Amino acid sequence: MRYLPLTPEDRANMLAVIGAKSAEDFYTDVPAAARLKTKIAGLPDHQGELAVERYMIKLAARNRSASSGPFFVGAGAYKHHVPASVDMILQRSEFLTTYTPYQPEIAQGTLQTLFEFQTQVAALTAMDVANASMYDGSTACAEAAVMAARVTKRKKIILSGGLHPHYAAATRLLCEAQGLTVVQLPIAIDGEGALAEAADGETACVIGQSPNVFGTVTDLSDVAKSAHDKGALLVSVFTEAVSLGLVTPPGEMGADITAGEGQSIGNGLNFGGPYVGLFACKDKLVRQMPGRLCGETVDADGNRGFVLTLSTREQHIRRDKATSNICTNSGLCALAFTSHMTLLGGKGLKQLAELNHEAACELADALGAMKGVEILTPRFFNEFAFRTPVDAEAVLAMLDEAGVVGGVRASRLFPDGHMGDVIIAAATECTTADDIAAYVTALKEII
Amino acid sequence: MSMNTQGRPTAPAAISTPTIETVSGSRGLLQHEDLLFEIGTSETTGVDLPKPKGLKSRLGGVTRKVDTGLPGLSEPQAVRHYMRLSQKNYAIDLGLFPLGSCTMKHNPRLNEKMARLPGFADIHPLQPQATVQGALQLIDELATWLKTLTGMPSVAMSPKAGAHGELCGMLAIRQALIARGESETRKRVLVPESAHGTNPATAVQCGFIVDEIKANKRGRVDMDDLKSKLVRTDDIAGIMLTNPNTCGLFETDIKAIADLIHAAGGYFYCDGANFNAIVGRVRPGDLGVDAMHINLHKTFSTPHGGGGPGSGPTVFSEALAPFAPVPFVVKDEDGFYRLVEQTEGAAKDSFGRMVAFHGQMGMFVRALTYMLSHGADGLKQVAEDAVLNANYIQARLKHVMTPAFEGFCMHEALFSDAFTADGIETIDIAKALIDEGYHPMTMYFPLVVHGAMLIEPTETESKAELDRFCDALESIARRAAQGDDTLRGAPYLAPAKRLDETRAARKPVLKWTAPSSERVAAE
Amino acid sequence: MTIYFTKDHEWIRVEGDTGTVGITAYAAGQLGDVVYVELPETGAKFSKGDDFAVVESVKAASDVYAPVSGSVVEVNGALADAPETVNAAAEGDAWFVRVKLADRAELSGLMDQAAYEAFCEGL
Structure with missing residues (x-):
């Protein structure tokens, strides 16, 4: 076994030092009936690197990668280009194979990148303070809801009709387990504005998303004002981090907490994970935040250094009174995010966002010009919903046969939403004029 | 002979090591590295993107009012930034990482x-x-x-x-x-x-x-x-x-x-x-x-x-x-x-x-x-070797440290701080391991053992590496038992000395902000 | 003016029907460097034994229990910016809250200075 360095002689010598006859001696506390005498049945024996590689390549070949043709799927995860140097940085052993930086004397590399990550996220979202990342956007959203309940000591959580349904599900689950009430507003493509009427004196927070799951961008400033008037918080959600280069960020709209998905910057699609949850809030709420925080300090020589801090919020100290049960963050994905963001800079991100927006505008113009197609999203960044004259599932299947992955059918996300003829399509900097032409050509054949 | 005047010293001179202050802040291979925000500029970018066409916006005016102001770095600068930072980290690929309950085993590159x-x-x-x-x-x-x-x-x-x-x-x-x-x-x-x-x-x-x-x-x-x-x-x-x-x-x-x-x-x-x-x-x-x-x-x-x-x-x-x-x-x-x-x-x-x-x-x-690499046979060996390695550490150190409980352990060896002299704490032993080139063990956990030290070597350590680690920890344990006060300042040889966690928690600084003079200039 | 102590290491200094409450120097010493104190709001009511505040060091957080029942009439806002006062002057400037006592009879169950010192020596 190539990963096990002990030789039979080593094992014999070590057993002698220990005073044990065989490894069996170490398992005598296990009930006899549960001690397996032989290896577990039904699984193959070990294989060499070449054999494993062959098998995995075969499995991978049964999947169509997003780069292999025209690709327009979004709805919470986005196909963007990741610079080669980002992956090179991730594969450095010192980042890849290290632990959570609990020993700051030998973890300043990780800690400084986390401090830079927090600073970047705070600036991008225009919020006061960001944490060192969460699992993903959906769990960050759920944590934001229960945090709002802790802060306001109230029990009602209101979700917009444009919130990504997976985010809504994850949020509902965690909130209801904690005895909170979740109110879901009717599904609506331009639904965020309705939040302005929704808050009452028992509301902990309203949760709105911009751009929302249908791509609609909304200025939530009025929602924030009306929520604050009732003593409630605004939680502002996003699933497309690149939008922050161009679209009004949560902090400029008066959000108290923001939760979003950072996959778009530095991270591949990976079939849904691992991703990186972004989480930021106003200064005064920092002690109710979930997750790790990195802070600046000095070492014994007076040199600047960084440590994990405000840990008394967390489960390893506060146990049953912790703000969350979260233990890990999404460290390596946060490194991908921060290193890509460093390469972009604010200027590069803005330009990237403009390219995304223009690609989506061109796609909308091309599709919208077709007979029977109706663009439904009134204001969008790089994604929009449109109506087809034919059932969306059938359209996507036929597009697929033409080599075009045309988007997500809304009915997959909202099975009860009476949206059988709606497709959500995204375009990014990866989308070419040829891709759009291929989409139009294929769609013409279908409708 | 033909005369050659190009001779120069090729063996080290007998000069004792002075205290060296460097102008750069670097220490030889260990490069000093400032924060991204102190070295980048908001005009720099390390990616080449096409120019936008200037199409009419369909954002409906929902646009960002204030730029992020975030700095960028060119690719060579960025690569160096992260490489320099990486050098300040310990990693499994550098050595044994004995964190109990964390299972820091080798990460195969095939994965x-x-x-x-x-x-x-x-x-x-x-x-x-x-x-x-x-x-x-x-x-x-x-x-x-x-x-x-x-x-x-x-x-x-x-x-x-x-x-x-x-x-x-x-x-x-x-x-x-x-x-x-x-x-x-x-x-x-x-x-x-x-x-x-x-x-x-x-x-x-x-x-x-x-x-x-x-x-x-x-x-x-x-x-x-x-x-x-x-x-x-x-x-x-x-x-x-x-x-x-x-x-x-x-x-x-x-x-x-x-x-x-x-x-x-x-x-x-x-x-x-x-x-x-x-x-x-x-x-x-x-x-x-x-x-x-x-x-x-x-x-x-x-x-x-x-x-x-x-x-x-x-x-x-x-x-x-x-x-x-x-x-x-x-x-x-x-x-x-x-x-x-x-x-x-x-x-x-x-x-x-x-x-x-x-x-x-x-x-x-x-x-x-x-899993495919190990197979059913290899995974059984994984458990056995993990347990064997932990028991070996326990056996080698039980004479100088205090095992928390009698008998064999499973995959991690647990010691209490009973063997240490007054004034020497578990943290001092843990930090001294850093000077020996190791990551500390898990400390003060589990809570049921006073000054707990929880050591998990995993199955991917060789006997030679275990022996090297045990030799190092044994010597630290002896110093702790004798009350060697210098342990309290450890580590001395790490990229940073002990950090002031009290200060970090009392006045939290959770992001970089421009020095006030810079902010005034910008306004 | 009389000062009383609890087995949970709170002190209360009573003047009339008002008491000033904090944690003892012994407790502060055990906790290590105090980095944060979470205090209730003025007007909050609690019963004897309720947790009404939290005192935190870097690696620990401890609930602080009400030595008597009452309502908060004043909180020590200075602790927010200077939690280190708890280490420097636990039984002086680092008081947590002033409370209006609900029932003076509850004081009889508490220790005086000498009894508390003896109690700590036994720990």
């Missing part, structure tokens, strides 16, 4: 290579299922491995990390109690005082109340205390028990504990953080477990990445399987792999969706690659 195949790394979670059959098959096959290794009939693949797996298990218990009409009455969850902090935190996140049970003198659950907590049973939701436990010991009475909890009408959640010690040798399904999460980043070698991402698939017994979350993969009769995404049909009793999409695919690829 990384496979996870980067475009067929896995560059597929979207919502693209048509016919275009991702290989990915769904991989999830199904990994699920089969996990079910077989644990002897459990069902597994939820979507939890994002260990603590998220705990949440998954406890939400399934909650849903089962709802189905029984007892969710309002059965609120009490028993948790040993030695448990990882995520256990009580998770129970509370799910609306349960935590009731602590004591450890006995052998480091196991105190059965008398457990029984006293079960005098009343109608409010019992279940127990959360780590096995092997956080003291590195197998819970001898595990079957009896499971039987007691089941008789009380509760469920048995097993924290699988230490599965590495028993994988391939013991199946939790044979021990009466109802739910258990598996940290793929521990037992199955996916990289820790400086704090994640993790992955926490959670296995279930027949009793809890119907309540497991969506989505999950099923294989139809025609061989088509299909995602069940809604709580209907086969998933009608499911507690719902915990997270967007289908779980940590990138980690699944790595874990399955690891």
